[in-house]
Amino acid sequence: MTAFANVAGRASGWIHAGGRLMQRIAEHRAIVIGGGLVLAVALVALGADFIAPQDPLHNDFRARLLPPGAAHWFGTDHFGRDILSRVIFGGRLSLEIGLLVGVMTGIFGTLIGGLAGYFRALDNPIMRLMDALMAFPAILLAITVSATLGASMTNVVIALSIATTPHTARIVRASVLVVREMQYVEAARALGASDLRILVRHVLANSLAPLIVRLTFVFATAILAEAVLSYIGVGPPPPAPSFGNIIANGRDFMVEAPWVTIFPGLAIIACVLGLNLLGDGLRDALDPRMKIGP
Secondary structure (H helix, E strand, O other), X not given: OHHHHHHHHHHHHHHHHHHHHHHHHHHOHHHHXXXXXXXXXXXXXXXXXXXXXXXXXXXXXXXXXXXXXXOOOOOEOOOOOEHHHHHHHHHHHHHHHHHHHHHHHHHHHHHHHHHHHHOHHHHHHHHHHHHHHHOOOHHHHHHHHHHXXXXXXXXXXXXXXXXXXXXXXXXXXXXXXXXXXXXXXXXXXXXXXXXXXXHHHHHHHHOHXXXXXXXXXXXXXXXXXXXXXXHOOOOOOOOOOOHHHHHHHOHHHOOOOOHHHHHHHHHHHHHHHHHHHHHHHHHHHHOOOOOOOO
């Protein structure tokens, strides 16, 4: 009965803590607004096959550079392609790139930062390498890697992951340096737990809050960086639409047909604004020292 009571008490504590966290999240306006924007964009992107009014790759030279109207709500580009359809499908590709970059950065940043923070002998060589990478501006490093590997979606993900991993690793390392000195880690070590078990179950598990917040900003940064890479010709190659290459296709027509760049630009703003609001809100909600306000 005692063991059952301990398990029940522990489960009750987890449920209560989870309930308080969900309440803090629901009460934070930035999380609600940011999460709503991100969810709306994601749902539109996922349902692109059903929502888009036309084929985003269909050329109609008779409808070339038409302004927004009843037939084409966002107008058309210089090939007569429907901008609304291209923005909807472009959201799918841009969000996919951002998500993949976030996942890759999270995996490698956690691995590198965890090893550097927990094992003192590895700290100096690993972090000096991260410092060397951080010496280059992230976008410049991404451009260099992407231009070297070639223009493709896979290479864009690799380039942006390399550019965003060093900062993520430093954030994880900083959390690990604090957590590894906690009493429950010392207790686990005294009980004979292996370094791998301590690192995964106790150290990294209690360092997730800053990592989650960081990855929301990585997601937003990846969407912006993809637009930059596509604009200079080293992003995902056309004709597949993404926010970046739609804007790049319209740069020669910004005076006579500004809608070609305006609408994908607004889509980028919506994505980045939503992710930044979500990240700010999660930072407040996951840190009990922060005062939650409207």
